[in-house]
Amino acid sequence: MPKHQLRPQGDFPTAGLIRRLAALFYDFLLSVALLMVVTLIYKGIQMSIIGEERLRQLSDAGALDGDPLLSTILVMVLFGFFAKFWTHNGQTLGMQVWGLRIQNADGSAISLWQALLRFVVSVGSWLCGGLGYLWLLWDKEKRTWHDIYSESQVVQLPKNVHKK
Numbered sequence: 001m002p003k004h005q006l007r008p009q010g011d012f013p014t015a016g017l018i019r020r021l022a023a024l025f026y027d028f029l030l031s032v033a034l035l036m037v038v039t040l041i042y043k044g045i046q047m048s049i050i051g052e053e054r055l056r057q058l059s060d061a062g063a064l065d066g067d068p069l070l071s072t073i074l075v076m077v078l079f080g081f082f083a084k085f086w087t088h089n090g091q092t093l094g095m096q097v098w099g100l101r102i103q104n105a106d107g108s109a110i111s112l113w114q115a116l117l118r119f120v121v122s123v124g125s126w127l128c129g130g131l132g133y134l135w136l137l138w139d140k141e142k143r144t145w146h147d148i149y150s151e152s153q154v155v156q157l158p159k160n161v162h163k164k
Contacts, residue, residue: 003108006090006101012155014142015100017133020154026094031078038077042070083115099157114150121146 047055058064085092087109090101102110102118110118125132125145132145139148147153 003104003106005108006103008157009107010158012101012157014136015154015156016142017136019098019100019156020133020136020144023092023094023098023100026097027082027092028094030093031081034077034081035074038074039070042073079116079119082119083112086110086115086118087112095154099159100154101157102152102154104152110150110152114152117150118146118152121149 043055050058055064082092085095086102090103090109095101104110104114121132122144125135136142136144136147141153143153
């Protein structure tokens, strides 16, 4: 299957840490809102199935703490959010604001497999105190752990580029 080429094409510089963190913070806020909405829908469905009173009893007893189904749904939704943006046009909403794009070295969109690798390794990067992100300060090609493992790159797009 041919690779989806991202527009604009060109040889763009690798994105720096500050811009990446700014885009990440923007996406973090959007992700929190998304997870709140999904949780509200989940709890609404749960309430319609078992009833408000029973749900309240379970909650008061602590039986709903650490709900594995909800946790699984939230992780899947979060991955879906990022994967859709990364594989479609290479930019999440935060990346669009900060002029960043994830791409392959040839300027094509990353695959779903690459998105999954990026997602999992970036979580690991944070669990190591952000070391995976800070790695770009020492890497000669300014790559984070998730850039390296997903064989992708985050580039800084020029400001004067108009997107379709």
